[in-house]
Amino acid sequence: MNRSKKAFTLIELLVVISIIALLLAILMPALGKVKEKGREVMCRSNLKQWSYVFHLYANDNYGKLMPALTSASPGGGTWIFSLRPYYGDLGKKMCICPNATKSENDGETRLGRRAWEYFDTEDNEIRKNSYAINNWCYNIQTNVWEIEADKTWGKLDSPLAARIPLFLEGWRWGGTPKRRSDPAQDPEDNTRGTYQYSQQRFNVNRHQGGIGVCFMDGHVDRVNLKGLWDLKWHKQYDLSETLPTWPDWMKGFKD
Numbered sequence: 001m002n003r004s005k006k007a008f009t010l011i012e013l014l015v016v017i018s019i020i021a022l023l024l025a026i027l028m029p030a031l032g033k034v035k036e037k038g039r040e041v042m043c044r045s046n047l048k049q050w051s052y053v054f055h056l057y058a059n060d061n062y063g064k065l066m067p068a069l070t071s072a073s074p075g076g077g078t079w080i081f082s083l084r085p086y087y088g089d090l091g092k093k094m095c096i097c098p099n100a101t102k103s104e105n106d107g108e109t110r111l112g113r114r115a116w117e118y119f120d121t122e123d124n125e126i127r128k129n130s131y132a133i134n135n136w137c138y139n140i141q142t143n144v145w146e147i148e149a150d151k152t153w154g155k156l157d158s159p160l161a162a163r164i165p166l167f168l169e170g171w172r173w174g175g176t177p178k179r180r181s182d183p184a185q186d187p188e189d190n191t192r193g194t195y196q197y198s199q200q201r202f203n204v205n206r207h208q209g210g211i212g213v214c215f216m217d218g219h220v221d222r223v224n225l226k227g228l229w230d231l232k233w234h235k236q237y238d239l240s241e242t243l244p245t246w247p248d249w250m251k252g253f254k255d
Helices: 010-059 078-082 084-094 225-230
Strands: 114-120 125-129 131-134 165-169 210-215 220-224
Touching: 010 084, 010 131, 010 165, 010 210, 010 220, 078 084, 210 225, 220 225
Parallel strands: none
Antiparallel strands: 114 125, 131 165, 165 210, 210 220
C-alpha cells in the first residue's frame, strides 16, 4: 500500500518564514531595550562603587572632601588622584560607562558619548573615565577655577545631602553649574565653549533621556536630564529661578 509523504508546500513555508520574521521584528526592539537597561544598571553600579570610595576618603579626613588645587594635577581633576589609594586597580572597571567608552583621541566626536583621558602616574598609562565630580563639592579654601569658596560644600554631612549631586556621568572630569537659569545647549556637538560653568558637562543623553547620579548621602539614582536643573548644586543655588527654555533635542524628555 503506497503512502504519500507529507511535506510543506511552498506557500506554507513562506507563511512560517513570515511569522518568524514578524516575531523577530516584535522582539528585537524589546531585546534592544533590555540590553540598554543592562548597560544603565552597570553604569549605576559603577557610581555606587564610587560613592563608597568618596565616603572612605571623607571618613579618613574628618568628613572633608579633597581640595581643589590652583595648579592642576596631571590630567586635571584632583579627585581622581586624591582617591587613588581607595580604588586601586578596581578603578579600571569602575571608570567606564558602557555607553561612553571612547575618548576624543579614539575618534568620538559627540561630547555626550565621550570619555575623558588622564595619565595614571602610578601605572604609567593613559586611562579613560566616563564620570565627573560636581566641582562645588570640593573642599575649597580660596576661590579656584571661578568657584567661589563660600558656595562650596566641602564636607559630606550637609542636611541637604540627599539632594546634592556629588558624582555623576559627564564628558570631562568635573563641572560647575552656577544657576538654574543656565541654558541647555546641545552636548552632542563638538563645541566646548563655557561648558565648565554650566550644566553641559553633565547634560549628556547616555541612557534614554537620563543619567546616573551619586548623591552626597551615598545613594545613587537615575535623574532625567531636565531634572539636573532641580538639584542643589551649591549652597547659593537658587531653586526658585526660572528654568531655561529647553532646546528641541530635549523637549521630548520627561521632566
